[in-house]
Amino acid sequence: MRTKKILAAGIVFCMGIQLFCACGRSRPYETDKVYVGVAYYNQSDTFLNQLIACLKERLQEYGEECLETSILIREAAGSQRTQDDQVKELIDAGCNVLCVNLVDRADPSEIIDLARENDVPIIFFNREPVAEDMMQWERLYYVGAFADQSGIMQGELAVELIQSDPFVDRNRDGKIQYVILEGEAGHQDAIIRSENVVETLKNNDIEIEKLSNGIANWNRAQAQNQMLQMISQHRSKIELVLANNDDMALGAIDAYEKLNYTESALPVFLGIDGTDVGLEAVRDSRLAGTVYNDKEGQAEAMAELAVALVSGKGLEDIDFQDERYIYLPYAKVTKSTVDDFIKR
Numbered sequence: 001m002r003t004k005k006i007l008a009a010g011i012v013f014c015m016g017i018q019l020f021c022a023c024g025r026s027r028p029y030e031t032d033k034v035y036v037g038v039a040y041y042n043q044s045d046t047f048l049n050q051l052i053a054c055l056k057e058r059l060q061e062y063g064e065e066c067l068e069t070s071i072l073i074r075e076a077a078g079s080q081r082t083q084d085d086q087v088k089e090l091i092d093a094g095c096n097v098l099c100v101n102l103v104d105r106a107d108p109s110e111i112i113d114l115a116r117e118n119d120v121p122i123i124f125f126n127r128e129p130v131a132e133d134m135m136q137w138e139r140l141y142y143v144g145a146f147a148d149q150s151g152i153m154q155g156e157l158a159v160e161l162i163q164s165d166p167f168v169d170r171n172r173d174g175k176i177q178y179v180i181l182e183g184e185a186g187h188q189d190a191i192i193r194s195e196n197v198v199e200t201l202k203n204n205d206i207e208i209e210k211l212s213n214g215i216a217n218w219n220r221a222q223a224q225n226q227m228l229q230m231i232s233q234h235r236s237k238i239e240l241v242l243a244n245n246d247d248m249a250l251g252a253i254d255a256y257e258k259l260n261y262t263e264s265a266l267p268v269f270l271g272i273d274g275t276d277v278g279l280e281a282v283r284d285s286r287l288a289g290t291v292y293n294d295k296e297g298q299a300e301a302m303a304e305l306a307v308a309l310v311s312g313k314g315l316e317d318i319d320f321q322d323e324r325y326i327y328l329p330y331a332k333v334t335k336s337t338v339d340d341f342i343k344r
């Protein structure tokens with residue numbers, strides 16, 4: 001008799017847990033289904049492909065833990081007009097929250113109008129709209145990272161290397177001759193990273209001399225071409241290559257490989273992102289270091305926010321900056337710490 005009672009109590013307790021797990025509701029409502037529409041600027045972007053893969057995973061986990069989730073993804077091949085059409089298509093398909101990585105971060109009005117007419121909230125990510133546009137409607141959010149921090153950290157990595165290894169200054173003139181490979185013009189991360197990395201070197205009393213800079217639009221092949229031109233112009237004078245992201249740092253390395261430079265004649269290369277290929281290159285000492293752009297953290301923040309916006313629960317637990325922004329911190333990666341990042 002007594003065991004039966006304990007058993008019965010146990011069953012009731014378990015049911016209680018199950019009900020509780022359904023996000024505090026006793027049965028799922030239509031709005032308990034989270035249909036996430038993702039629109040991103042270009043499928044050739046290494047970092048974004050990895051970030052979106054993380055987002056898929058996280059949403060799937062939410063689906064298993066709590067609410068039903070599904071995700072529909074569109075890439076715009078670099079055209080804002082295409083993306084505007086895709087957002088309409090995603091809304092027509094029934095998405096009840098959007099994650100938008102704008103093609104042109106200064107041109108979100110059409111997308112905002114569409115979302116507002118249909119009352120579908122938007123989480124912008126990675127390509128930050130300007131502040132005035134974020135004020136167009138109260139259901140607009142942004143998830144990204146502190147661009148200035150990534151530039152400062154890349155600068156600190158460079159300072160540490162230069163101070164610990166006299167061979168970085170290959171011609172021993174007391175100055176570091178450097179080139180910069182930049183992301184898209186107008187992208188917050190390109191402008192701010194380039195400014196901050198140089199500032200950090202100067203603030204640490206490193207004498208530097210800029211030989212050249214080139215825009216390679218985050219792209220490995222374009223960076224290789226830019227680097228080939230820079231090498232033909234400056235030959236072995238280049239001592240440090242600062243790239244706004246890992247793909248461009250790898251493109252620069254490709255250029256030197258193509259020209260059959262020996263290892264001892266290579267400059268120092270630094271990237272940003274910690275993509276899979278970037279981390280491998282740090283592990284193999286081809287890249288001297290990178291700065292980790294926390295895609296897992298950003299994906300988690302986006303998934304949590306998407307679920308909260310649709311279910312109407314949990315928004316108060318989210319730690320916003322300026323009410324609607326979430327910024328994840330960067331982290332420095334060197335050969336001695338790279339294994340911790342590869343495991344993530």
Ligand code: BGC
Pocket residue numbers: 045046047048126127187189218244245246272273293
């Ligand atoms: C990343 C780049 C990426 C770009 C796309 C940046 O934050 O560092 O790798 O290409 O975002 O918008």
Ligand code: CA
Pocket residue numbers: 169170171172173174175176177239
């Ligand atoms: Ca020098």
